[in-house]
Amino acid sequence: MIPHTVGRNTFSADAPLKTVTELLDKCSGTLVIALERSHFASGTEKRGGPKEITLTDVKLPTPWNQIEAAMTYARGLPLMVVVEAGLKSEGLLERGYDWYVQWVQLEASALHSTEFSGVLASWKQKMAQTSKKVFPSKTASDLTVAEIIGGLKPTQLWSVLVALATLLAGAFALGGKFFGAQ
Structure with a gap:
């Protein structure tokens, strides 16, 4: 496994979305790591509507987490989603889809848990199977x-x-x- 992150170890003169698209065409799967990017002490959801909700201490990840998860799923590639505990659960970072969303505390021990190790091993196995289908080895x-x-x-x-x-x-x-x- 060789991790690629646009803007960190994968660079292109193209727009980021095109770079992500090209990168996904070469990958066997995606690991989305959703961390806090924005924090709002207070706010309102569905403002002015009948289901208006007052929000406090809202933490949101980058929208790229949603984009990359959707593009991976659309390609039928294995998807592993790890979300920082306390982030607002919405979109593709919610549980209940065709992939497992793992909520973790930001501490090293979370990466050594039995649950994390099991989900990671399962995802890696799916990637190996997908890799053989997408990139069959030639003799x-x-x-x-x-x-x-x-x-x-x-x-x-x-x-x-x-x-x-x-x-x-x-x-x-x-x-x-x-x-x-x-």
Whole structure:
């Protein structure tokens, strides 16, 4: 598993949404970690309506958590959602969908709990299964010449080119020896 986070270890000149889209096309699953981004000491929900509610101590995550969860789900990729305890539970960060939402306290011990370890292991297993379906491994006989050459490191490519040049020079020398003196 190699974690990718747009703006931290994955960068692009494109708009963030396009970068997330391209990144998800290359991934086997998504782990959404929803942490407090905004805090409101007080506020009103459904203001002016018959179901108006007074809110206090509201903590909200970034909207990107909702976007990334939705895009992952739409692609049918494994989704693990970890939410900081105390955040407002709404949208795709609520329990009751096709994925497990794990609420945790922001302390190291939360990552060592039996529940967290079990959910993480299950998610990793789903990712491995998805990875095999989405990115089936090819055998050497399935690869094209372009794929083989494209997969070589620069030093390997130079070694192959030198070997081919040597082989061609040897073939011309032998051809000249046997067929050149006629």
